[in-house]
Amino acid sequence: MHWRIRVIGRISGDRRISASAFLVFLAVFAVSKISVASAATDIRVVDDMGKIVSLPAPAQRIIALSPHVTELVFSAGGGAKVVGVVDYSDYPESAVKIAHVGSANALDLERIVSLRPDLVIGWRSGNPQSALERLNRLGMPVFLSEPRKLEDIPTNIERIGALMGTAEVAGREAARFREEARQLGERYSGRPPVRVFYQIWDRPLITVNGDHMISAVLKLCGGENIFGDLRALAPEISVESVLERNPEVIMVGGSATEHNQTEFWSKWPLLSAVKNGRVFRLPPDHMQRQTARILLGAGRVCELLESVRVQRAGR
Numbered sequence: 001m002h003w004r005i006r007v008i009g010r011i012s013g014d015r016r017i018s019a020s021a022f023l024v025f026l027a028v029f030a031v032s033k034i035s036v037a038s039a040a041t042d043i044r045v046v047d048d049m050g051k052i053v054s055l056p057a058p059a060q061r062i063i064a065l066s067p068h069v070t071e072l073v074f075s076a077g078g079g080a081k082v083v084g085v086v087d088y089s090d091y092p093e094s095a096v097k098i099a100h101v102g103s104a105n106a107l108d109l110e111r112i113v114s115l116r117p118d119l120v121i122g123w124r125s126g127n128p129q130s131a132l133e134r135l136n137r138l139g140m141p142v143f144l145s146e147p148r149k150l151e152d153i154p155t156n157i158e159r160i161g162a163l164m165g166t167a168e169v170a171g172r173e174a175a176r177f178r179e180e181a182r183q184l185g186e187r188y189s190g191r192p193p194v195r196v197f198y199q200i201w202d203r204p205l206i207t208v209n210g211d212h213m214i215s216a217v218l219k220l221c222g223g224e225n226i227f228g229d230l231r232a233l234a235p236e237i238s239v240e241s242v243l244e245r246n247p248e249v250i251m252v253g254g255s256a257t258e259h260n261q262t263e264f265w266s267k268w269p270l271l272s273a274v275k276n277g278r279v280f281r282l283p284p285d286h287m288q289r290q291t292a293r294i295l296l297g298a299g300r301v302c303e304l305l306e307s308v309r310v311q312r313a314g315r
Helices: 021-042 067-075 093-097 109-114 129-137 152-164 167-188 213-220 238-247 259-263 294-313
Strands: 007-011 014-017 044-047 052-055 061-066 083-085 121-124 142-147 194-199 223-225 249-252 279-281
Touching: 014 052, 021 093, 044 152, 061 067, 067 083, 067 093, 067 121, 067 142, 083 167, 109 129, 121 129, 129 142, 142 152, 152 167, 167 213, 167 294, 194 213, 194 238, 213 223, 213 294, 249 294
Parallel strands: 061 083, 061 121, 121 142, 194 223, 194 249, 249 279
Antiparallel strands: 007 014, 044 052
């Protein structure tokens, strides 16, 4: 930035400027200081892809592009700021009434634009890459959420809270999550291991590997994922492979009901989990959504695995 200053003389080797020029200088200097201060107060947060997301002010109109993101925003204290969600965003109950912008894998971009969001929170592995790139090109700030570890959940809550200006609420919820997870781990993670098969879906038969967050829940409770060694995050497997690895416990999520899965696995009565009546149904939203509610699932898993240890000891 340049200023034109009229020199009217020297005093002790210093230049003097006219009063009018000096006032202009002060005005321009003040504006530049305000600009610097404004830039310094921009909100800058790193998302799960390592990208910096910047906002000039806390977000007031948010679109959440997955059910888990919707929950995280509410957990961070920003439920009233959400103006758009995708299908199956059914928790908390008030989220059901929010305008829909398609499904996670089929976004309605026109609807998103019409809602004038100042922040879009996407799901890296669940939203179409082309749609996310289009939103970026349209100038919308996009924060990508991709929790893979238990610790990623409170971290997401804190970062989303920072973007919304609800850091205090988000911080409390993140601290609660970490403390409850710590207590579960302290109580159960060192207990004798129990071998578990987690069934995420039944047709086809799908499980999770050791890198999946569900495996982190099992580990927190002293469980051992019998398919933890597989390379794919959510691999398709065969019944024969389950029989070969012979889990002590079968935990069923997905859309299957406890009754039909118990009946299905009863075809193999020599399977340890079947023989000992350890085929359990878990609410999928408490295990398969990367949200604060996963601790509800973890608490149930820990109780079930401890009951197996008690049963062992009573033999």
